[in-house]
Amino acid sequence: MRSEVSPTARALLALELIQAQPGITADRLADRLGVTPRAARRYVAILREADIPILSTSGPGGGYRLGRGLRLPPLTFSPGEALSLVMAVLDGHHPAADPADTVGSALGKILRALPESVAAQAETVRRTAASAPDRGAARPDPAITATLVRACADHSVVELAYCSESGTQWSTVVEPWAVVVRHGRWYLLCRVVDRDVVRTYRVDRVTSATPGAESFEPPAHLDPVTDLEQHLGAGWEHPTEVVVHGPLELCQRFLGPVAGRLEAIDEQTTRLTGSTSNPAAYAERVLCLPVPFRVVGGPELRAAVREVGERMVAAAQD
Numbered sequence: 001m002r003s004e005v006s007p008t009a010r011a012l013l014a015l016e017l018i019q020a021q022p023g024i025t026a027d028r029l030a031d032r033l034g035v036t037p038r039a040a041r042r043y044v045a046i047l048r049e050a051d052i053p054i055l056s057t058s059g060p061g062g063g064y065r066l067g068r069g070l071r072l073p074p075l076t077f078s079p080g081e082a083l084s085l086v087m088a089v090l091d092g093h094h095p096a097a098d099p100a101d102t103v104g105s106a107l108g109k110i111l112r113a114l115p116e117s118v119a120a121q122a123e124t125v126r127r128t129a130a131s132a133p134d135r136g137a138a139r140p141d142p143a144i145t146a147t148l149v150r151a152c153a154d155h156s157v158v159e160l161a162y163c164s165e166s167g168t169q170w171s172t173v174v175e176p177w178a179v180v181v182r183h184g185r186w187y188l189l190c191r192v193v194d195r196d197v198v199r200t201y202r203v204d205r206v207t208s209a210t211p212g213a214e215s216f217e218p219p220a221h222l223d224p225v226t227d228l229e230q231h232l233g234a235g236w237e238h239p240t241e242v243v244v245h246g247p248l249e250l251c252q253r254f255l256g257p258v259a260g261r262l263e264a265i266d267e268q269t270t271r272l273t274g275s276t277s278n279p280a281a282y283a284e285r286v287l288c289l290p291v292p293f294r295v296v297g298g299p300e301l302r303a304a305v306r307e308v309g310e311r312m313v314a315a316a317q318d
Helices: 007-020 026-033 037-049 079-091 102-113 116-128 142-154 224-231 248-255 279-286 299-316
Strands: 054-057 063-066 156-163 169-182 185-192 197-202 206-215 238-244 261-266 269-276 293-297
Touching: 007 026, 007 037, 007 063, 007 102, 026 037, 026 063, 037 054, 142 156, 142 169, 142 206, 169 224, 185 224, 197 224, 238 279, 238 299, 248 261, 248 269, 269 279, 279 299, 293 299
Parallel strands: none
Antiparallel strands: 054 063, 156 169, 156 206, 169 185, 185 197, 238 269, 238 293, 261 269
16 A cells, blocks of 8 residues: 555655656656655655755756766666566667667666766667668567566476467467577477477467476476477478488578478488478478479478469569
8 A cells, every 4th residue: 555655665666757757747756656746855855865866857848857977876677678678689679769668668767877978879879770670580478488488497387378370279288498589589499298299489479378386307408599490390280391402511501400300311312301380481491492302291382382383483474
């Protein structure tokens, strides 16, 4: 209840409000604190007595804001802001000037705590620079991501609800081994409990994650990045098998581990086995090969390759 909040706690809350909303008025501050404007001004005075520089300006646009000095005011991040900052570092976050965005809000707090000489150029870049986002990147839900990361750290099983790229939905119980960021996408490397198989799921396609009471022990020699890449092409709805008339090294260079498992048949022929939830996208990936290939398994992939081939032939006609 508001009446039970201590003066110290209210003063710290006042600091957080002034820090998050530069120019906040005494009336607005009082409303957020649940006190009178006179009491709000008293909490501001307490902060100033603690050598926290609180500036005030009069007039219609006036209010309280943090000043700059040798003693930096403490930063108070919300859990969402803290997680978003970490995610921003890992995958590149672009709306950094938007105060409504969690990263933009957290970054604003950091810049306001810096001396003017240091913060000026950074603030200018923050507000004026434009960057081209990675179209293939996909930002997962921070709350779901936090749940999965915590489950990985606690070695707790998790019940997932998932929606594949093709729209298929299912639920399953997994042992979450690691969360890995790869080329702007977030993946969960895990073991599916009831089938005893290793799978990789895109975190942005996880619609819910509920930790369970059971615990597990991850593999002793787990290498999250390597193990993730080995399993990226496994476990989807449509199995695939392609024979490529090219050496293994060439196939590895053009396809990588995402399409599935590559193995040499002989020095000039390679077999690709995997699976996909999107045969059309898989067909386009295989078509990047500069050598002939033949689909020997997977009717959905065969149909997708035929459709793409017919489009290309039609496009080349006069």
